[in-house]
Amino acid sequence: MNNKIGDQTIIFKNEPKIISHYSVVGEKEGNGNFKNYYHYILKDDLFGEKSFEHAERKMLEFAISNSIKGANLKIADIDLLIGGDLLNQIISASFTARHFDRPFLGVYGACSTMAESLAIGATFVDGKYLKNVVCATGTHFSTAERQYRFPLELGNQRPPTSQWTVTGAGSSVLSLNGCGHKIKMATLGKVTDYGIKDVNNMGAAMAPAAMSTLISHFKDTKTTPDDYDLILTGDLGKLGSEILMDLMEHNGYKFGKNYNDCGQMIYNNNQKTFQGGSGCGCSAAVLNSFVLKKMDEGVFKRVLFAATGALLSTLSSQQGDTIPGICHAVVIEKDDKKEN
Amino acid sequence: MKKEKHLSRNEQFVKYVEAKTPKTKTFPTLIWAYLVGGIICMIGQGINDALMAIFPKMGQEEASTWMLIILIFIASLLTGLGLYDRIGVFAGGGSIVPITGFSNSITSPAMEFKKEGIIFGLCVKMFSVAGPVLVCGLVISFITGIIYLFI
Numbered sequence: 001m002n003n004k005i006g007d008q009t010i011i012f013k014n015e016p017k018i019i020s021h022y023s024v025v026g027e028k029e030g031n032g033n034f035k036n037y038y039h040y041i042l043k044d045d046l047f048g049e050k051s052f053e054h055a056e057r058k059m060l061e062f063a064i065s066n067s068i069k070g071a072n073l074k075i076a077d078i079d080l081l082i083g084g085d086l087l088n089q090i091i092s093a094s095f096t097a098r099h100f101d102r103p104f105l106g107v108y109g110a111c112s113t114m115a116e117s118l119a120i121g122a123t124f125v126d127g128k129y130l131k132n133v134v135c136a137t138g139t140h141f142s143t144a145e146r147q148y149r150f151p152l153e154l155g156n157q158r159p160p161t162s163q164w165t166v167t168g169a170g171s172s173v174l175s176l177n178g179c180g181h182k183i184k185m186a187t188l189g190k191v192t193d194y195g196i197k198d199v200n201n202m203g204a205a206m207a208p209a210a211m212s213t214l215i216s217h218f219k220d221t222k223t224t225p226d227d228y229d230l231i232l233t234g235d236l237g238k239l240g241s242e243i244l245m246d247l248m249e250h251n252g253y254k255f256g257k258n259y260n261d262c263g264q265m266i267y268n269n270n271q272k273t274f275q276g277g278s279g280c281g282c283s284a285a286v287l288n289s290f291v292l293k294k295m296d297e298g299v300f301k302r303v304l305f306a307a308t309g310a311l312l313s314t315l316s317s318q319q320g321d322t323i324p325g326i327c328h329a330v331v332i333e334k335d336d337k338k339e340n
Numbered sequence: 341m342k343k344e345k346h347l348s349r350n351e352q353f354v355k356y357v358e359a360k361t362p363k364t365k366t367f368p369t370l371i372w373a374y375l376v377g378g379i380i381c382m383i384g385q386g387i388n389d390a391l392m393a394i395f396p397k398m399g400q401e402e403a404s405t406w407m408l409i410i411l412i413f414i415a416s417l418l419t420g421l422g423l424y425d426r427i428g429v430f431a432g433g434g435s436i437v438p439i440t441g442f443s444n445s446i447t448s449p450a451m452e453f454k455k456e457g458i459i460f461g462l463c464v465k466m467f468s469v470a471g472p473v474l475v476c477g478l479v480i481s482f483i484t485g486i487i488y489l490f491i
Contacts (some may be wrong), residue, residue, distance in 0.1 A: 006404065013409065013411070050455070051455045063365060065399075146452055146453075149470065150448075151371070151448035151449045151451070151452035151469070152425070152448070152452060153419045153420075153422060153424065153425050153444070153447070153448035153451055153452070154423045154425060154428070154444060154448040154449070154469060155419075155425045155426075155428020155429075155431070155435050155436065155441065155444050156425075156428055156436070156446075156447060157364075157369075157428065157429060157432045158429075160361075160362045160364055161362065193350075194349070194350050194353040194354070195350030195351070195353060195354050196354060196357060196371075201357070201361060204360075223430040239360065239361065239362070243356075243357065243360060244362070246356075246360075272429075294451055322350075
């Protein structure tokens, strides 16, 4: 048990590295704040496929194969694929894995799936059970919309607390060999429910989960928010981020300028997304583009990546249940040897 | 004891979130709904008057029926062209309440779920949005009919 510190945190002593990463996003995201950071921007949200579900799979496949190529590896070198998405029975991830003919673990943590995959992948690699592990997640606005909300062409109004599901996918290759930014620790989150029922206010439902994981992380590792260049939550959105900051302050942790949220950052203010982006493609695309590239540049040296997820289904909310949330955090540190 | 404490924490949080959550701005929303809804009704009246002018033999009732059919067709077409939802973004109730909104609420799921097949996709899901309106309408007209029978 000497790799576990405190209550919820594990330390990766062998320092698995993100040796390659790739992000692909839709057109709307391509016009957003990180347009210069994504590896590939779709010209058409169908990606040449006959349905949005197929497009979502193709994006994932595209991100995974390009991240493997970027690591100068062959598909046969990959020991495990870990991935998930938002669709029922996580069909996008498992249908994508069908093409690769490599061992696959499908995981679901709603929008926290990217951090969950990284934590699991890093554990396999750190323990030297496996050499190369790919972690990938993706979502598509149009598939999430039809599963959780209304048909696309319905002329309804979105409430001001709503968020916009990101069309995008991100993939990271983890290994002990090669160079890249190091995954130092992971804090695995607890399912947290503070009684929010409004399905259009996910940020408020997930903020307590983020608070729970972040506080545990700071306690377990005996660090403070100031020890990080960037504390990045998954997709709380603008309102959710404000709620998280209030909650943290209430518990004696003050977040400064080093705190931000993927959902809040991904779109610009003219894109009419209200609270910002959401979906497991959101944190995956932002991490695998903007964050890791900024780490290459040396702008961020130590990042606490805490993706958040709302663990509801349309059925649970229709039955009047409250929305439980979860948040997993991963600490990524700049590789000093990597200079470009 | 523990459960009581748990409840109060959640109640406090829900209360705090409600206070912090931005509300829909009622006034501009109402103005837009009024304007767009009014324009749709004016177009309807225009079609009605035009029909009666072009076909002098047509009575008021027949003209209104044709006018409704034309409005439904236009809304359906605009939905297909991907324009009706853009009107809905700012018009809100203004484009939902008139019959054009009803047309949109049937056309949009029909388009969306066509990929799951004609029977299990299109036919099953077609009324997924408009269904409750139809059920309520039928039930209320039935009750009204019964009442009308006895008075």
